[in-house]
Amino acid sequence: MIRHLRPASARHRHWPACRRCTGLALDLGSARTRAWIAGRGMVLDVPTVTFPGSGAVHPVRRGTIVDTAGTARMLERLLGNRLPRIGRPLVVVAAPVLDGLAFRTAARAAVEVLRPRAVLT
Template sequence: MTSLGSRRLSDWTGRTAVGIAVDVGSARTRAWTPEHGLIVDVPTAPSGTARKAVRRGKIIDPRAVSGVLGDLVCSRVGGRRRPTVVATIPVACDEVSRGELLSVLEVLDPETVLTITSVKAAALGARADLAQPLLVVDVGAELTEVALLAGGCLSGARSTALGVVDLGRNLPVSQLVREIAESTVQLLRGDYGPQIVDALDRGVLLTGGGALRPEITYNLARQLGASVQPAPAPHLAALRGAGVILQSARRHPGAV
């Protein structure tokens, strides 16, 4: 699969959508439109500072994030009608955090805002078959999520406040992988045991920036005793999936 910025959503679905897909991460903020491709891919921090605007998946400086989105998106998509916006959220996103994101997105003057969990978006972006149980492991900059999708719906998930930026002297890859394995075991011991077993037999989908590191893929496969498949361009998978939902929303507004 080619990179998101060089391929339009209409290549996958046959139609052109109108709107903006947004992925606000702890390290980078990205936005994409069907007409222009990847229009924003910048650090999620105020320009010229080291101050964080998002920490462990939570927006802590709404004004800074609004500035990043407003200045960059509007300069590239100005003069259009009010867009539909599809934004990704962490699986553990509560109503307060979701409200912060919706407030930030007001800078885009949206007609409609839809949210989708990053793990489901990543699965859609990887073009995974969601008819069967699927275990998605999303290793982001500061947050790692393990989620079971069954019948296309989020059945269970666990989050760990660790990510790629933590790797190094204080956090070896082996420890991060153990945290992922423990999250999987917790799901296995819950109400999702048989589905987790089926998902492990099928193989794990690895997404996020961590999927670009072969040592994570290798160690996770050994720890889980299952095949682990990194998504194509895994750091952009969630944004691609948000684009898929965007297309569905424009074609069938009442179905999303």
């Protein structure tokens, strides 16, 4: 059986591979934070936790953002240097159905560290 392998540089390329990052979808869950990029699929699936000092802090609890600054720090650490500087992405944030305006306002404030073109919640 002959297998055609791509060069190592193509297999282990850091995401996003192209400079055109038109869309980013975020799911800020209580346990996991997930991110999808248009054309690439899921690119991030990590625990929702920050380490501001000596211990771990959970900025999202029971589906609600309780620490907006901590959530912004976490997003900057995870996604800040991986998004292209040229094109500002459209960011879609998954919001719980029963959460109202408070969640949407906190999510918009936290996502501003990514310099989005627009934020949809």
